[in-house]
Amino acid sequence: MNRNKFTTFLMLFLLVFTMIVIPVQSVNAAPVDDVLKTLSSGTLSQSNSTGGSGSNIFEKLFGYLFNKILGPVINVFGSKSSSDPNGNPVKVTPLPPSSDSGTVLDSSGIRGKVIVVDPGHGGSNPGAVANNTRETDNNLSVSLKLRDKLVQAGAKVIMTRETDKTVAAAGSTLGQELQARVDLAQANNADIFVSIHSNSNPNPDIAGAMTFYHSGKSPKLATEVQSAIIKETKAIDKGTAPETFYVLRNTTMPGILVEMGFVTNSQEAAKLSSDSYRNSIAQGIFNGIVKYFN
Template identity: 45%
Template sequence: MFKKLLLIPILAIMCICPLFPVHAANSTITNVKVVTRNDAEVPFVRTVLEVTNTVKPKAVLDNTGKYITISLPNTQIADGVAHTYTGDKNVISQISLAQHMYATDINIRVPQVLNKNDIKIFSLSSDYKNGRPNRIVIDINDKSGTVKQWRQWQSKQQYQGSGAADDQNVTAYAVPAYNLNNSYSLTSGLKGKIICIDPGHGGSDSGALGAFSKEKDITLAISMRLKKLLEQAGAKVIMTRTTDVDVYAPNDGAVEELQARCDVANAAGADVFVCIHIDSYSTPDVGGVTAYYNNKTPYDLGLAKYIHKENMKATAFPDRGVQTANFYVLLHTNMPATLVELGFISNPSEEKTLNTDAQQQNFAESICQGLSDYFQNSGK
C-alpha cells in the first residue's frame, strides 16, 4: 500500500472535501471518458467522469509521484460503468475506480514522476439545455515529451505517419492542411478588412470557472463590443459565435470544435483571426494578460505584438508578454492569428474587474486599436 503524502491543490472553481463526512445528496458516476488533448502547449490526458449530482473531490499524490487518488464522497458507480480504463501509455498507465461504503476512489497510475503542477482537477456544472451533466475533470500533463502535438503542416499533402507514403502499413492521418495561398490583406486601414473574432468556449463548454462567472460569458461580451467597434470603422466582422453556443455541436471533441472555428475564418477568407480567452490557474494570486502567436506566417508575431501593446494600456493587470504557442487555432487558420488571454478568472480581483462594463469596453477598444496599428504597419 503506497503512502499518500502530498495534497494536490484543486482549481479555484472547486472546494476541497471536508475532513468529515458531508451530508450531501448521493451522486452516481454514470459515464467515464478518457481522451488525449494535444492542442495545448503541453499535451495532456483528460479523464471526464459524468456524475448525477455535485461532488466535492479530495485528491492525493503519493510520495513516489506515480499514484494519484481522487476521492468522491457519497458517490457510487452505476451499473454498467467499467472499473478500469487506459489512456495514452506515455501519460497514463491505468485508471481504476474503487467503490467504498461512503465514497468512490479514482486511482490513477502514471509512468512518469509527477508533481502537483502536472495535475489539474476541476468541476463543470450541469448544462441541461445542451444535455451535459455534472462532470469531474482530471487533467494529467505529458511528462514524457513524446505525445505528438498538432504542428504546422508544410504542404497541402496529408501527413503520412512516419513519412513512408508507399508503406501500406503506415496510417495516413487525415489532418487539416495549411493553405499556402496568402490571400490575406496587409494594406493600411480597417475599412474593408475581413476580421474573424473567436470568443473562446461557449455552449456546452463553459471554459474556466471563477467564483461567480464563466469564461465563455466574458469572452463573448468583449467580442461583441469589439465587433461593434470594428464595424463602425468599416471592417467586415466574422464571428465564430454570437450567442452561447458550441461552434461545431454540443458535447463535441476538442479537435472538431477547434477546427470548426478555423473553418469559419478560412471559409470567409479573413485577413486576421483573433481568439479571445480568459486564463485560469490553480492558485488565486496569479494574474495578467498574455498574447500568443505561432510563426506560421511572417505576420503572426506582429498581430500579437500590436494587440498586446494596446491591451496593456487598457488594464492594470500584470504584463505576461507575447509568447509563442502551438495552439490549434493558431496553426490551422490560413491567415495571421493571435490568441489573447485577458486576465485570470481564478484571480478574485481580476475576475471582478473582468465582469465590469468598463474593462470589457476597454479591452474591446484596445484590440480594435491594435488591429488598426497592425494594418497601419503592414503586419510588421
Template identity: 35%
Template sequence: MRGLRRLLFPLLALVFAGSAAEARNFRTVVIDPGHGGHDKGGQWGLVYEKHLALDIATRLESEVKKRGFRTVMTRRSDYFISLPERVRIASRYSDAIFVSVHTNYTWRQDASGLETFFHSGQSRPLASYVHSGMMSKVRAVNRGVKSARFYVIRNTTCPSILVECGFVSNPSERERMKSAWFRQALAEGIAEGILRFRRAG
C-alpha cells in the same frame, strides 16, 4: 553553389516580404469567442470564461466595425462550436485575420495579467500590436507576447492570435472582468491594435 545561394537568398527575402505585405492587406476580422455551451472554460463560482469571452468579443466586433472592417463571429450566443469548425470559418475568407478571445485560469490565485499568443511568424506583429493596445487601455501585469501551439492559431493560414484577457481565478482581476468598463477597455485596446497592424502594412 555560393553563387546560387547569393541568387536564392534575395529571391526568398522578396517572397517573404510579399507574403507579409499581403497578410496585412485584409478587410475581414474573424472574431472567435472562446468556449461556449457545455464548454464553460475557466470558471470561479458563477463567473464563466465562456460568458466573459463572448461579451468582450461582441464589444470587439462593434469597435472593429467602427474602424471600417468587416467582421465575422464564430459564435454569437452561448453554444458549443468545435475547434476545427472555428478554423473552417476563418478559412472561408482570403482577406482576413483571426482573433480568438479568452480569459485565463490557473490554480494559483495570485497569477494575473494579460498575454497574447501567436504561432506563425506572420502572426507575431499582429500579436504585438494587439497586446500593446490592451496594455495601453488597462492597468494589468504584462505577461507578454508568446509563441504557442493552440489549435485555432496553429491551423489557421491567415494571421491569427489568441488573447488572454486576465485571470478569472484571480480575485481582484475577476472583479474587474465583471465590470463592463474593463471588458469595453479590452475590446477597444484589441481593436486599436488591429488598426495599427493594418496601417503598418
C-alpha cells in the same frame, strides 16, 4: 525692437520719403489696403510660426515700403526688382496643429478587412470557471464589443458565435468544435483571426493579460494588440509568446489568441465581469488591430 532701432528706421523712412517717394508718389503709390493686408498676413504668420507678438511691425512696414516704392524706383535704372511681380502679399497658410496625443487613431487601414472574432468556448463548454466568473461570458461580451468597434470602422467581421452556444453541432468532439472555428476563418479568406479567452491558474495570485501567436508566424499582430491592451487596461503585462494552439496552427492567416486575464485571481475576475473593463479590453484589442493594419 529697441528704441535705437526704431529711431533708425524712422529716420531712414523719412529720408526715403522726402528724397525719393515724394517725386514718384503719383506713379508708385501703394494702396492703403495692400499695406494693411501685408502687415496683417505677415503678423499672423509670424505669430503662428514662432509665437511672436508682432513687435517687429516697423521692420515689416519698412521692408514693405522698400519693396513697393524703393524697389520700382531702382528698377527705373535697370536693376531687377526683388518684390513680388504683382506686388501681392504672399499668404502663409499655418500648418494644422500636430496631433501627438495618440488618443485618436486613424482606423482607415482596417476598412474592408475581413476579421474573424472567435469568443472561446461556449454552450456546454464554459471554459475556466472561478470566483463566480465564467470564461465563456467574458469572452463573448468582449468579442461582441470588439465586433461593434471593428464594424463601425468599416471592417467585415465574422463571429464564430454570437450567443452562448458551441460552434459545431451539439455533441461534437473538442477537435470538431475547434475545427469549426478554423473552417469559418479559412472559408471566408479572413485577413486575421482573433480568438478571445480568459485564463486560469492554480495559483490565485497570478494575474495579467497575455497574447499568443503561432510559433511559425510573425508576432507583429500579437505585439501590437498586447501593448494596446496594456495601455487601455493598465493590466499586468505578461507579454506575448509563440504557441501551437489548434486554432492558431490550423489557420493560414495571421492569428492571435488573447488571454485577457485570470478568472482564478479574485480581483481580476471582478474586473473581467465589469462592463467598463470589458470595454477597455475590447478597445485595446481594436487599437492593436488598427495599428497592425496601419
